[in-house]
Amino acid sequence: MAIENPYYTHEFHGDYDLIGIGQLDLEEGGSIPDCRLAVATFGTLNQARDNAILVTTWFSGTHQIFRDVYIGPEHALNPEKYFIVVVDQIGNGLSTSPHNAAGANAGIAMSRFPHVRIGDDVVAQERLLREHFGIEQLQLVTGGSMGAQQTYEWMVRFPGKVKRAAPIAGTAQTTPHDFLFGRALVEAITSDPGFKDGEYSSNAEVEAGLKRHAGLWAVLGFSTEFWKQEAWRALEFDSKEAFLEGFLEPYFTAMDPNDLICMVWKWQRGDVARHTNGDLSAALGRNEATARIIPINEDMFFPVRDHEAELELTPHATIRVIDDVLGHLALFGIAPTYIGQVDQYLQELLDAD
Amino acid sequence: MAIENPYYTHEFHGDYDLIGIGQLDLEEGGSIPDCRLAVATFGTLNQARDNAILVTTWFSGTHQIFRDVYIGPEHALNPEKYFIVVVDQIGNGLSTSPHNAAGANAGIAMSRFPHVRIGDDVVAQERLLREHFGIEQLQLVTGGSMGAQQTYEWMVRFPGKVKRAAPIAGTAQTTPHDFLFGRALVEAITSDPGFKDGEYSSNAEVEAGLKRHAGLWAVLGFSTEFWKQEAWRALEFDSKEAFLEGFLEPYFTAMDPNDLICMVWKWQRGDVARHTNGDLSAALGRNEATARIIPINEDMFFPVRDHEAELELTPHATIRVIDDVLGHLALFGIAPTYIGQVDQYLQELLDAD
Numbered sequence: 176m177a178i179e180n181p182y183y184t185h186e187f188h189g190d191y192d193l194i195g196i197g198q199l200d201l202e203e204g205g206s207i208p209d210c211r212l213a214v215a216t217f218g219t220l221n222q223a224r225d226n227a228i229l230v231t232t233w234f235s236g237t238h239q240i241f242r243d244v245y246i247g248p249e250h251a252l253n254p255e256k257y258f259i260v261v262v263d264q265i266g267n268g269l270s271t272s273p274h275n276a277a278g279a280n281a282g283i284a285m286s287r288f289p290h291v292r293i294g295d296d297v298v299a300q301e302r303l304l305r306e307h308f309g310i311e312q313l314q315l316v317t318g319g320s321m322g323a324q325q326t327y328e329w330m331v332r333f334p335g336k337v338k339r340a341a342p343i344a345g346t347a348q349t350t351p352h353d354f355l356f357g358r359a360l361v362e363a364i365t366s367d368p369g370f371k372d373g374e375y376s377s378n379a380e381v382e383a384g385l386k387r388h389a390g391l392w393a394v395l396g397f398s399t400e401f402w403k404q405e406a407w408r409a410l411e412f413d414s415k416e417a418f419l420e421g422f423l424e425p426y427f428t429a430m431d432p433n434d435l436i437c438m439v440w441k442w443q444r445g446d447v448a449r450h451t452n453g454d455l456s457a458a459l460g461r462n463e464a465t466a467r468i469i470p471i472n473e474d475m476f477f478p479v480r481d482h483e484a485e486l487e488l489t490p491h492a493t494i495r496v497i498d499d500v501l502g503h504l505a506l507f508g509i510a511p512t513y514i515g516q517v518d519q520y521l522q523e524l525l526d527a528d
Numbered sequence: 529m530a531i532e533n534p535y536y537t538h539e540f541h542g543d544y545d546l547i548g549i550g551q552l553d554l555e556e557g558g559s560i561p562d563c564r565l566a567v568a569t570f571g572t573l574n575q576a577r578d579n580a581i582l583v584t585t586w587f588s589g590t591h592q593i594f595r596d597v598y599i600g601p602e603h604a605l606n607p608e609k610y611f612i613v614v615v616d617q618i619g620n621g622l623s624t625s626p627h628n629a630a631g632a633n634a635g636i637a638m639s640r641f642p643h644v645r646i647g648d649d650v651v652a653q654e655r656l657l658r659e660h661f662g663i664e665q666l667q668l669v670t671g672g673s674m675g676a677q678q679t680y681e682w683m684v685r686f687p688g689k690v691k692r693a694a695p696i697a698g699t700a701q702t703t704p705h706d707f708l709f710g711r712a713l714v715e716a717i718t719s720d721p722g723f724k725d726g727e728y729s730s731n732a733e734v735e736a737g738l739k740r741h742a743g744l745w746a747v748l749g750f751s752t753e754f755w756k757q758e759a760w761r762a763l764e765f766d767s768k769e770a771f772l773e774g775f776l777e778p779y780f781t782a783m784d785p786n787d788l789i790c791m792v793w794k795w796q797r798g799d800v801a802r803h804t805n806g807d808l809s810a811a812l813g814r815n816e817a818t819a820r821i822i823p824i825n826e827d828m829f830f831p832v833r834d835h836e837a838e839l840e841l842t843p844h845a846t847i848r849v850i851d852d853v854l855g856h857l858a859l860f861g862i863a864p865t866y867i868g869q870v871d872q873y874l875q876e877l878l879d880a881d
Contacts (some may be wrong), residue, residue: 351755351768353729355746358546366719387719388712390712394705394748402704415704478752 177276177284180378182429188239191215191269197249199265202449205289209279213238214301214398215261217246217293218254219365220308227310228252229300231259231318231325233345233506234438235430237263244508249522256312264302264321265291270369273373273433285433286373286510293321293445315525316464317341319506320477321438324349324445329449330462330489339524340464343517344354344503346472347485348455349445352430357443357477362389364432367446373433388435389427393419398473398502406500410509459488465526466492474500495520530637533731535782536621541592544568544622551653552618558642562632566591566622567654568614571607572598572662580663581605582615584671586698586859587791590616590784597861600835603875610667615653617674618644619790621781626786628725638786639726641742646674646798646810648683652691668878671819672859673830674791677702677798683815683842684800692877693817696870697824697856700838701808702798709748709829710796716740717785726786736784742780742786746772749856751826759853763862812841819845820877822870826855848873 181187191213199210215238221229230241230252238261246252252259262268266288271280273288283289304310316329316337318527325347330340331347346353364370367384401407407418427435451457466489470482479496488493497516499505508514529793534540544566552563558767568591573580583594583605591614596834605612616622619641624633657663669682669690683693684700687689697705717723728734754760760771780788804810819842823835832849839847840842849870852858861867 194830350752351758352747352750352752355743355755355768359740359743359747362743363716366736366740367840368721377827383719390708390715391744393708394712397705399703399705399834402708403834405704415708476752481752481756 177281178376180268180274180431183275183312183431187219188237188243188269189215190264191238194307196299196301196459197305199263199295199299201289201295202292203290203429203473207271207280207283207289209425210265210299212265212299213263213272214303215242217259218257219241220258220310224309225312225314225338226256227258227260227304227308227313228315228317229304229329230259231300231316231322232264232267233318233320233322234259234442235267235435237265237267237269240324240507241413244514245517251518253527259468260304260308262303263437264296264325265299266434266441268431268434272431274431281497288433288437288456291437293324293328293441294332295448296325296396297332298440300325301333312338315339315341315473315521316346317343317521319343320345320503321442321445326443327447328445328467330464331450331458334461334463337464338468340462341524342466342471342519343469344474344477344506346477347447347459349443350481352477354443356391357439360392360514361436361439363391364436370432373436375432378428380433385428385430385432386424387421389423390518392427392504393423395475396502396504398475398500401500401502404500406510408421455485456488459485460490462489462491463526464491465527468492468519468521469497469503470494471499471503472499473505475502477503529743530634531627533621533627533784536784537627541622542568542595544591544616547656547660549652549659550616552648552652554603554642554648554758555645556643558636560636560642560655561616562624563618563652564624565618565652566616567656568595568596570612570614571610573611574877577662578665579664579668580608580657581610581612581668581670582657582682583612584649584653584675585606585617585620586613586667586671586673586675586790587795588780589877590620590622593714593860598870603829603867604628604871604878613657613661613757615656617649617678617791618652618840619787619794621784621787625784626790627784639789644790644794646677646681646794647685647802649678649794650685653678654686655676665691668692668694668874670696670874672696673698673856674795674798677795680800681798683817683819684803684811684859687814687816690817691818693859693881694877697827697830697859699834700812701832703834706829707796709744710792712744713741714789714792716744716809717789723785726789728785731781731784731797735781738781738783738785742776743807745780745857746862748774748828749855751827751853753826754855757853768871771859798825808838809841812838813843814824815842816845817844818877818880820873821845822850822873824849824850824852824856826844826853826858828855830856
């Protein structure tokens with residue numbers, strides 16, 4: 176460990192395996208000498224190795240939310256039928272990340288961590304699935320937000336391997352607005368004198384910056400209407416301040432600043448058109464998977480129309496819109512009406528040939 | 529002057545008068561001993577003193593934008609017909625404000641400036657109009673954003689004095705989302721070590737915080753679609769970064785941090801229901817003015833539906849929606865199609881009995 180952080184442990188994140196995939200050379204140059212992916216699996220891989228589903232993770236998220244909300248015999252992501260592999264993204268604090276880089280990775284700890292791209296994650300995931308599990312084709316790739324970015328990257332990079340795809344609340348090409356939002360997120364953290372150019376000795380030293388970062392998520396992560404309707408009351412908070420202090424702030428202050436920054440950098444530069452000299456239409460045109468593009472209607476920064484624009488360019492894709500006043504952070508599955516919509520849209524996709 | 533700031537001068541803001549209205553006792557307690565309002569007038573007050581229009585200013589704005597964009601013989605705000613009085617809000621750097629408090633106001637300079645509410649501004653404006661100009665009735669009160677808040681306050685506090693009203697892109701009661709956005713704006717500034725709890729000696733010392741503040745306006749002041757369409761190209765910038773560095777950042781870094789914070793505090797707490805024990809319907813029910821409620825369709829933080837909710841509660845009001853991809857900052861009048869819509873909606877209101 177470069178530094179200790181009790182949040183990124185089995186105590187907080189339950190069962191998962193750390194699986195080494197060897198050296199990962201990165202698109203931006205440099206490499207991760209000993210890349211380890213945190214992986215949680217559900218269900219059993221069949222003999223034909225053809226019942227696998229890959230689930231990718233979002234900014235600041237881990238496999239945990241999928242285990243708790245999305246996966247189960249009552250859900251479309253049914254472990255009694257499928258072998259579901261949730262791979263934590265590089266930099267999320269469980270997989271190889273700035274704060275936990277040690278041993279062979281000691282040279283890239285903390286502020287020295289190299290830039291990682293969505294494509295690096297997908298290359299790492301493909302290697303993991305092929306070399307570790309012997310999986311050559313996926314019944315479904317799905318994920319929300321940055322997980323949607325990874326899903327699109329799979330569709331474009333490995334079209335023959337993806338039978339179905341469901342990017343949720345995320346785009347194939349990061350929008351300039353998202354880039355600017357990401358910039359504000361980073362600045363909220365790096366402007367904290369405790370950040371010390373990434374060489375703090377504990378995330379607690381950057382608490383003020385992490386709280387400001389949480390405050391930006393309050394403004395854009397939820398919809399204007401979420402706040403107006405006081406929808407946080409469903410979580411049994413008495414005021415919006417109590418909700419911030421009891422939910423959003425502790426969620427982010429537990430995390431590692433460099434890890435968050437690593438993920439923001441990656442998010443800001445997600446772009447499948449890197450495969451086709453900037454031609455988004457040509458990139459998305461590579462898709463062979465039957466796809467459901469699933470935006471959230473109240474999303475403030477991945478708005479429905481940005482999904483619709485990419486839908487136009489994606490063969491074999493249809494759109495299903497989730498209705499949820501939470502906005503982007505509907506992904507947490509807080510609203511009782513949320514997961515049923517996801518299950519419906521994924522199930523109809525899984526039922527399709 | 530508590531401190532010098534060349535932005536708040538006639539050189540930058542053209543002709544305006546500083547008119548003293550005496551001591552202003554404030555709703556939150558305390559007072560401004562020598563309250564001076566910066567006032568720009570256009571046209572001539574007729575003998576009956578019944579051709580006056582009051583224009584109120586928004587967060588960080590001054591009378592200047594109205595002179596440059598909204599007022600003229602070719603506009604609904606026609607100085608050949610009306611006597612148009614633009615009153616700079618308290619704290620905007622031209623009227624009495626933290627950074628310019630001196631003389632009798634020396635005791636409330638900088639961090640000691642008292643909290644000012646929208647109602648204080650409107651009381652000050654009414655006194656100014658009555659005592660200085662002898663105006664008892666207004667043909668129209670209008671303003672955008674925080675200017676809309678002041679317009680609503682006029683409608684509720686002085687219903688007999690307002691013949692017509694046109695709140696643009698702003699609400700009678702600040703939404704919780706706006707409150708949180710305001711909090712993020714303040715924190716971007718106060719987290720700068722150069723802010724020194726409001727006792728900096730020059731706004732230049734707070735440049736980093738002011739730039740972060742500008743960065744938040746980039747994310748919420750413009751729409752997602754503004755950035756996607758690269759609508760800033762119309763202003764002859766080559767990149768979004770150049771637009772930020774050449775437009776938004778210099779706009780805000782020229783300003784005074786305490787002044788901005790004074791205005792945010794006021795914005796966050798705008799609420800006409802303070803007159804009616806929290807009953808918004810009862811408050812808006814006091815309105816006697818013929819009103820046009822004028823949201824901007826792409827506004828990220830004063831969304832149309834928040835205007836529609838208040839429209840329901842406001843007698844004599846109808847809604848007209850401005851179509852502008854800029855979002856909230858359409859108010860700057862950058863899009864060539866913007867001012868024509870405002871003129872149309874204000875003209876039809878002025879033509880109404």
